[in-house]
Amino acid sequence: MTKIIKIAVDAMGGDNSPKKVIDGINYHQKNNNDVFYKIFGDVNEIKKFIPDTLYPNSFELIHTDEKVKGSDSPLSAAKKGKNTSMWMAIDSVKNKQSDIVLSAGNTGALFVIAKLNFKMIENIDKPALSGLWPNKNGTNIVLDLGANIDCSEKNLIDFSLMGSALFKALFPDEEPKVAILNIGSEEIKGNEMIKNAYKYLSNQNSKIFDFKGYIEGNEIMDGNVNVIVTDGFTGNVALKTAEGTANFITNEIKKVMTSSLIGKISTLINIKNIKLFKKRLDPRLYNGAIFLGLDSPVVKSHGSTDYIGFSNSLELCKKIVSGNLIEKIKQSID
Amino acid sequence: MTKIIKIAVDAMGGDNSPKKVIDGINYHQKNNNDVFYKIFGDVNEIKKFIPDTLYPNSFELIHTDEKVKGSDSPLSAAKKGKNTSMWMAIDSVKNKQSDIVLSAGNTGALFVIAKLNFKMIENIDKPALSGLWPNKNGTNIVLDLGANIDCSEKNLIDFSLMGSALFKALFPDEEPKVAILNIGSEEIKGNEMIKNAYKYLSNQNSKIFDFKGYIEGNEIMDGNVNVIVTDGFTGNVALKTAEGTANFITNEIKKVMTSSLIGKISTLINIKNIKLFKKRLDPRLYNGAIFLGLDSPVVKSHGSTDYIGFSNSLELCKKIVSGNLIEKIKQSID
Numbered sequence: 001m002t003k004i005i006k007i008a009v010d011a012m013g014g015d016n017s018p019k020k021v022i023d024g025i026n027y028h029q030k031n032n033n034d035v036f037y038k039i040f041g042d043v044n045e046i047k048k049f050i051p052d053t054l055y056p057n058s059f060e061l062i063h064t065d066e067k068v069k070g071s072d073s074p075l076s077a078a079k080k081g082k083n084t085s086m087w088m089a090i091d092s093v094k095n096k097q098s099d100i101v102l103s104a105g106n107t108g109a110l111f112v113i114a115k116l117n118f119k120m121i122e123n124i125d126k127p128a129l130s131g132l133w134p135n136k137n138g139t140n141i142v143l144d145l146g147a148n149i150d151c152s153e154k155n156l157i158d159f160s161l162m163g164s165a166l167f168k169a170l171f172p173d174e175e176p177k178v179a180i181l182n183i184g185s186e187e188i189k190g191n192e193m194i195k196n197a198y199k200y201l202s203n204q205n206s207k208i209f210d211f212k213g214y215i216e217g218n219e220i221m222d223g224n225v226n227v228i229v230t231d232g233f234t235g236n237v238a239l240k241t242a243e244g245t246a247n248f249i250t251n252e253i254k255k256v257m258t259s260s261l262i263g264k265i266s267t268l269i270n271i272k273n274i275k276l277f278k279k280r281l282d283p284r285l286y287n288g289a290i291f292l293g294l295d296s297p298v299v300k301s302h303g304s305t306d307y308i309g310f311s312n313s314l315e316l317c318k319k320i321v322s323g324n325l326i327e328k329i330k331q332s333i334d
Numbered sequence: 335m336t337k338i339i340k341i342a343v344d345a346m347g348g349d350n351s352p353k354k355v356i357d358g359i360n361y362h363q364k365n366n367n368d369v370f371y372k373i374f375g376d377v378n379e380i381k382k383f384i385p386d387t388l389y390p391n392s393f394e395l396i397h398t399d400e401k402v403k404g405s406d407s408p409l410s411a412a413k414k415g416k417n418t419s420m421w422m423a424i425d426s427v428k429n430k431q432s433d434i435v436l437s438a439g440n441t442g443a444l445f446v447i448a449k450l451n452f453k454m455i456e457n458i459d460k461p462a463l464s465g466l467w468p469n470k471n472g473t474n475i476v477l478d479l480g481a482n483i484d485c486s487e488k489n490l491i492d493f494s495l496m497g498s499a500l501f502k503a504l505f506p507d508e509e510p511k512v513a514i515l516n517i518g519s520e521e522i523k524g525n526e527m528i529k530n531a532y533k534y535l536s537n538q539n540s541k542i543f544d545f546k547g548y549i550e551g552n553e554i555m556d557g558n559v560n561v562i563v564t565d566g567f568t569g570n571v572a573l574k575t576a577e578g579t580a581n582f583i584t585n586e587i588k589k590v591m592t593s594s595l596i597g598k599i600s601t602l603i604n605i606k607n608i609k610l611f612k613k614r615l616d617p618r619l620y621n622g623a624i625f626l627g628l629d630s631p632v633v634k635s636h637g638s639t640d641y642i643g644f645s646n647s648l649e650l651c652k653k654i655v656s657g658n659l660i661e662k663i664k665q666s667i668d
């Protein structure tokens with residue numbers, strides 16, 4: 001018998017919720033009969049969007065009137081207390097009623113409320129926010145994406161271990177290859193923190209991952225490494241700069257492709273290929289940031305994604321649980 | 335009578351030099367009769383590539399056997415002494431025989447030899463490396479791109495002034511709009527250095543530029559600001575990440591556009607538009623990094639660019655001199 005994976009879902013976070021969340025669950029459930037969705041939020045709202053086709057034994061609704069808003073500061077969100085849909089979803093994991101929690105709501109609030117409820121994994125100093133990022137050969141794990149502005153060498157070493165464990169949980173057939181993001185490939189480049197982490201990682205013989213040294217920003221998507229560690233400030237700027245560049249380029253392409261009649265016609269002819277291209281780079285494919293370092297798994301969906309993006313982050317949750325992420329992190333630290 | 339602008343050109347730096355350099359000069363000279371090129375390097379090599387069409391009164395060859403290599407460390411390059419083509423080109427500006435120096439050679443060496451020969455502008459603490467970056471409405475100046483890994487709030491303030499002066503020298507009809515690169519738009523985000531620079535810039539009433547607060551990585555190309563300041567580590571990672579993302583996307587497009595016969599045919603039909611797109615984003619258009627903070631202007635061409643890219647950095651040199659960059663920086667500091 002397959003083990004049922006229980007996902008605690010905050011239905012009230014992000015744009016166009018709870019509709020997007022329920023549509024995402026419905027979409028995900030069609031291909032997954034081994035997942036149970038514990039859905040937290042305003043049941044009167046939620047019920048409007050539950051279709052007859054959603055298998056009744058695949059979900060449970062847990063009502064609350066209260067929710068965290070996107071405009072709440074992390075602290076004011078936490079002060080709202082235990083009756084918000086976000087807190088209750090987290091609590092459900094804490095009480096072992098769910099295996100993992102997913103929210104498309106306020107990132108800072110989710111981070112703070114998760115930290116209040118979950119313990120840190122032993123020997124990890126700081127939790128980190130990790131994300132998926134396409135590369136030529138597949139997918140990168142990049143961390144930290146903004147949880148820690150200032151990092152120590154110990155943090156970068158922790159990120160290497162946790163990022164590798166996450167990579168192995170998601171892609172069990174591949175080997176994690178770790179690199180530190182820097183501004184040059186020579187050993188002498190970078191600040192002291194980075195150089196010390198480099199020295200440590202070069203001299204250890206990890207069975208968990210290969211250490212590949214430094215990479216520069218232009219090599220992130222080359223596919224030669226798949227776990228990229230950096231401080232939260234640099235990681236956040238890099239991720240958002242890549243997003244901005246991708247948007248800029250696709251807009252420029254659209255402009256020129258439709259700037260003349262012949263452009264429009266040949267674009268129409270080529271529409272299948274353009275769809276293929278869009279599919280390869282669809283940000284919804286990479287939706288879901290994973291908090292690492294806590295003793296329970298927490299996933300944040302992008303607030304502005306649609307139901308397909310949300311469904312992809314449900315799939316990410318499933319893989320994290322079935323890949324035994326937390327166990328893998330603990331083993332990597334021993 | 336038009337003032338003749340004298341550019342000291344290191345002919346021996348970068349890939350495929352001196353051919354690329356001389357071809358670039360030839361290409362540039364065709365549209366510019368108010369520029370004089372002082373060309374430093376191995377005259378026997380250089381002469382091979384000088385075409386009959388290059389106007390003889392537009393250039394002068396100054397011979398030296400010695401040159402800085404791409405593999406030299408900055409210090410070992412400096413230790414080679416005063417007879418390298420790079421040093422001699424810089425010296426020509428120091429002795430007022432040229433107005434500006436351009437090299438496609440070793441960046442670190444150019445930086446160190448320039449610092450040895452030129453004085454810092456009074457009240458500027460550190461020189462910075464600035465670059466051009468496309469945005470929706472035109473061009474950004476971004477600095478620092480890697481000269482200073484650790485920066486103080488005073489550095490960021492200096493960068494705002496110098497970047498604005500450069501913007502004004504290059505685009506006299508537009509107003510500089512400065513922003514600090516950060517990981518959120520709220521005042522409380524970022525490290526102490528950034529917050530202090532933000533406070534200072536918010537409270538001053540610069541006649542030189544508008545201060546627009548923080549921007550995030552995804553907003554760099556939005557065109558709402560045009561001078562973006564950050565520390566050298568973050569700036570370097572952001573620039574290279576944008577380059578890597580742009581390469582990744584254009585490769586993916588190429589792949590899908592030519593993955594089927596119909597794709598190939600419609601791409602052929604659309605070739606004019608694709609050329610238009612390439613032209614808009616051609617990195618050769620943005621070739622040339624400018625060292626700011628020294629009392630003489632220094633421009634670094636990308637080592638791997640071709641003669642058109644090199645010619646564009648000659649054009650950048652011309653604009654910097656005719657826009658009175660150094661004067662503008664000095665005025666902005668008073």
